[in-house]
Amino acid sequence: MYEVEKISAGLINEAVGFFASDIHLVPIDQAWLIQLRINGKLYDFKQIPLILGDRLMGHLKYTCGMDIGERRLPQSNSMTIEVKQRLYNLRLSTLPTRSKESLAIRILPQSSAQPLSTLPVLYSNRSTLNNITALPYGLCLIAGPTGSGKTTTLYALLDDILLKHHKKIITIEDPVERSLHSLIQIETNEKAGISFEVGLRAALRHDPDVLMIGEIRDAASAKLAVRAALTGHLVFATIHANNNYSALLRLREFGVSAHDIKEALQSVAMQYLVNVKSSEGDEGVYFGDVRINKRAALYTFDNRLHIHQMIESGHTRKLNTLPHQARKAWALGFIDREELERGWKG
Numbered sequence: 532m533y534e535v536e537k538i539s540a541g542l543i544n545e546a547v548g549f550f551a552s553d554i555h556l557v558p559i560d561q562a563w564l565i566q567l568r569i570n571g572k573l574y575d576f577k578q579i580p581l582i583l584g585d586r587l588m589g590h591l592k593y594t595c596g597m598d599i600g601e602r603r604l605p606q607s608n609s610m611t612i613e614v615k616q617r618l619y620n621l622r623l624s625t626l627p628t629r630s631k632e633s634l635a636i637r638i639l640p641q642s643s644a645q646p647l648s649t650l651p652v653l654y655s656n657r658s659t660l661n662n663i664t665a666l667p668y669g670l671c672l673i674a675g676p677t678g679s680g681k682t683t684t685l686y687a688l689l690d691d692i693l694l695k696h697h698k699k700i701i702t703i704e705d706p707v708e709r710s711l712h713s714l715i716q717i718e719t720n721e722k723a724g725i726s727f728e729v730g731l732r733a734a735l736r737h738d739p740d741v742l743m744i745g746e747i748r749d750a751a752s753a754k755l756a757v758r759a760a761l762t763g764h765l766v767f768a769t770i771h772a773n774n775n776y777s778a779l780l781r782l783r784e785f786g787v788s789a790h791d792i793k794e795a796l797q798s799v800a801m802q803y804l805v806n807v808k809s810s811e812g813d814e815g816v817y818f819g820d821v822r823i824n825k826r827a828a829l830y831t832f833d834n835r836l837h838i839h840q841m842i843e844s845g846h847t848r849k850l851n852t853l854p855h856q857a858r859k860a861w862a863l864g865f866i867d868r869e870e871l872e873r874g875w876k877g
Contacts, residue, residue, distance in 0.1 A: 535590045538583070543621070543638075545576075547614045549818050552638055552678065556588060558631040563587070569818055570806060570826060571678050588634055595623050602632055609706060611641065620708065639708050647687040650680075652807060652827040652860045659832050660684075660800075664691045669797030669835075670760035672747075673769045674778040680804045680828050681769040682708055688767060689714065689743060698740035698765075703730040705745055715739075731755050735762065744768045753785035760795040775799040775833045776847030789842050796838050802828040803853055805860070805870045827865075829856040 546554050546567055553568035563584025565576045579587070592599045595610040607624040618641040626633045647664070648657050663671055671688075673681045686709050692698055693713055700714040705727070707718045715737070717730045727744065728751065734742060744756045747770045760766045772778040778799050782792055806824035816823045831851050833841070841847060861871040 535583075535586045538579075539587060539590055539594075542587075543612065543619075543636075544614055546638060547619065548816075550816065550823055554636040554638070556584065556634040556636075558584070558628060558633065567818070568678075569821070569823060571804065574818060574821070585631075588632060591623060591634065591636075592625065595621070597623070597625065603627055617641075620710075622706070622708075641710055645683060645687055647691045650684055650687055650828050652805060652829050652865050653856065653863070656830045656832075659830070660688070661691070663798050663800070664688055664696065666765055666797055668760065668763045668765050670756055670766045670768070670795045671798045672778055672796065672800070673767070674772040674775060674799055674801045675769075675803060676771065676773060678804070679802055680826075681802065684800070684802060684828065685743065685767055685769055686711065689741070692741055699738060700741040700743065701734040701737060701739040702743040703727055703734060703745065704743070708745075727752050727755055731759060735759065735764075739764060741765045741767070746770065747781075747785070750785040753782055753787050757782075757787050757791050757795045760797075761791070772801070774847055774852070775801045775831060775837075776841050779838065779841060793835075793839055793842060797835050799833045799838065801831045801853065804828055805857070805866050807865055808867055829853055829860060831856060 542554065542565065549567060549569055551567040551569050555566040555568070555573070557564045557566065561581055562578045563581065564578055566573050567576045589599050592606070595608045597606045597608050605624070605626050607622070609620055609622045611618055611620050620639040620641055622637040622639065624635045647660050651657055651660065673684050675681045689700055689711065692700065702714065702716045703719065704716060705719040707716045710716065717725065717734065719725050719727055719730060731742070731744070742759050742764050744752060744759070744766060745768065747753045747756055747768045756766055756768050770778050770781055772781055778801070779792060783789065804826045807827050809824065831853055833848065837848060857866065857871050860866045861868065
């Protein structure tokens with residue numbers, strides 16, 4: 532048992548040292564394959580013997596409170612650990628395979644919130660992000676594909692509001708991904724009767740200035756976010772989309788009327804993470820032969836006027852797209868040609 536604990540701690544320490552966002556344990560023939568997701572790409576890290584992998588899987592499931600005897604159904608849970616005097620939240624998810632289970636671990640730093648000003652690649656985006664935090668009311672969406680840094684931007688916006696505008700913030704999340712001081716965070720729990728709707732109703736009675744509704748993933752959360760914005764609150768949420776117009780289409784798919792979108796939605800920010808060129812003299816961190824670059828976000832923004840234009844025209848705007856932003860970042864020397872020529876969407 533001590534050996535398994537040591538291996539588990541060592542694996543997480545190594546993943547954190549390589550700035551990995553995810554760890555994957557995958558059963559293969561007569562062994563377990565451990566993979567790390569670094570800068571959005573999945574790399575094979577090492578293989579461990581079958582019996583050791585089984586013990587490691589059981590140890591991690593037990594430690595985070597899963598049923599170690601259940602191998603036929605997917606499970607998920609989370610736990611908080613300390614690595615080098617910093618707290619990390621681990622979100623664990625199992626998936627049954629033909630013979631065993633696969634395990635995915637999302638690594639979420641709890642004490643390394645980035646200032647809003649450090650997130651964009653382009654300096655011109657900083658003032659727009661600051662303007663969003665100063666809005667008095669309405670719905671603000673952070674859009675992007677999986678792994679594009681939406682949650683990091685969301686928490687940075689909330690941090691900035693706390694620092695500069697001194698407003699009361701309440702979040703409703705499933706689950707809470709990062710603990711922040713000086714605000715109230717509600718974690719939904721269907722078994723305990725705390726749904727998004729119940730949490731929002733209670734939050735609105737608690738005199739908030741700003742509400743954060745984690746991710747809009749279905750009709751219920753979409754309508755709740757719009758309803759809260761229409762009551763005069765500033766509401767932040769993320770949504771999976773490939774461009775700003777797609778974010779509007781997803782709201783329509785979730786049953787939100789075009790009229791309510793026009794009334795409630797104040798801003799849509801689409802983002803995508805890119806590798807930023809290293810500064811001269813920066814030795815950096817390597818994963819084998821792969822250099823782990825610093826990453827930052829390219830953003831495109833649409834305000835209320837642009838949102839009305841897209842709804843009325845039925846298509847996305849041709850200006851201010853992510854490819855445009857990438858070309859600008861390349862011309863200014865922030866990214867290299869490989870990043871410029873990647874397969875952009877939107």
